[in-house]
Amino acid sequence: MNISxxxxxxxxxxxxxxxxxxxxxxxxKAELNIDSLKEARGYDWIGDFNEDMVDVKKDGYYFFIxxxxxxxxxxxxxxxxxxxxxxxxxxxxxxxxxxIDKExxxxxxxxxxxxxxxxxxxxxxxxxxxxxxxIDKxxxxxxxxxxxxxxxxxxxxxxxxxxxxxxxxIDKxxxxxxxxxxxxxxxxxxxxxxxxxxxxxxxxIDKxxxxxxxxxxxxxxxxxxxxxxxxExxxxxxxIDKExxxxxxxxxxxxxxxxxxxxxxVGFYNDDYFYLINKKGEVVEKILQEEN
Numbered sequence: 001m002n003i004s005x006x007x008x009x010x011x012x013x014x015x016x017x018x019x020x021x022x023x024x025x026x027x028x029k030a031e032l033n034i035d036s037l038k039e040a041r042g043y044d045w046i047g048d049f050n051e052d053m054v055d056v057k058k059d060g061y062y063f064f065i066x067x068x069x070x071x072x073x074x075x076x077x078x079x080x081x082x083x084x085x086x087x088x089x090x091x092x093x094x095x096x097x098x099x100i101d102k103e104x105x106x107x108x109x110x111x112x113x114x115x116x117x118x119x120x121x122x123x124x125x126x127x128x129x130x131x132x133x134x135i136d137k138x139x140x141x142x143x144x145x146x147x148x149x150x151x152x153x154x155x156x157x158x159x160x161x162x163x164x165x166x167x168x169x170i171d172k173x174x175x176x177x178x179x180x181x182x183x184x185x186x187x188x189x190x191x192x193x194x195x196x197x198x199x200x201x202x203x204x205i206d207k208x209x210x211x212x213x214x215x216x217x218x219x220x221x222x223x224x225x226x227x228x229x230x231x232e233x234x235x236x237x238x239x240i241d242k243e244x245x246x247x248x249x250x251x252x253x254x255x256x257x258x259x260x261x262x263x264x265x266v267g268f269y270n271d272d273y274f275y276l277i278n279k280k281g282e283v284v285e286k287i288l289q290e291e292n
Contacts, residue, residue, distance in 0.1 A: 050085065051083075052066055064084075076093070076100075086120065088118075119153075120153040123172070132162075156207070158170070177209065182198070187223055191224040202218045219233055222258055224242065229241075237256045
């Protein structure tokens with residue numbers, strides 16, 4: 001296998017794990033609230049609440065329910081759906097993707113996009129004919145001619161894009177940033193910092209392009225939330241703050257998740273429990289894993 005291709009594929013695996021690490025905490029409570037519906041109604045799949053709606057699957061098709069359990073657009077018989085974001089959700093039918101709003105109105109179905117992602121800061125990534133670009137809520141397409149291979153969503157006015165095997169950022173005017181650095185991958189900005197990946201290590205950059213803690217050679221890092229970010233090195237996970245101070249490294253957690261409302265999930269693979277800690281590192285709740 002080509003070494004560059006192998007590195008990108010390994011990064012994709014690591015990134016997928018890191019996405020779960022960053023987002024799991026935000027969805028835990030919603031999953032616990034609706035889990036009983038799965039058995040009662042015979043749903044095959046229940047997703048995560050976003051904007052008071054959650055995607056479900058039954059009899060091979062996807063639709064939505066609200067927090068009261070009311071079902072929406074079951075008659076659409078969608079083959080797949082995404083989460084609602086800024087009032088719209090991507091849906092798939094007959095091998096093409098398009099959008100619906102919260103009234104169930106369908107948008108841009110005739111364009112036959114191969115894939116679409118949620119709106120963020122008024123823009124959504126879409127994919128067609130092996131290129132990725134953006135659309136706004138009026139359906140206007142942006143930078144299609146640049147033939148980006150993939151694009152992230154916008155966050156804090158910036159979005160990561162990939163072309164010719166490297167990733168860099170663009171702003172909402174389309175200006176490109178730090179393309180010459182040839183990052184293997186970049187994430188999105190959160191609290192003024194973004195994770196980036198190059199030469200088998202991860203570190204952070206700020207919006208001026210300054211790089212942080214590259215010398216530490218972290219294996220994976222997550223975005224900052226509430227002033228803290230999960231990081232991994234030498235097979236253990238812990239946290240850092242925006243000054244670079246490391247927290248609870250000596251505990252050798254197997255997994256940690258991003259803080260939300262002052263609490264974060266941490267734990268060990270050989271433990272029947274996972275734990276909620278506060279920003280002092282104190283355990284505030286112990287949860288049996290089978291309960292989730």
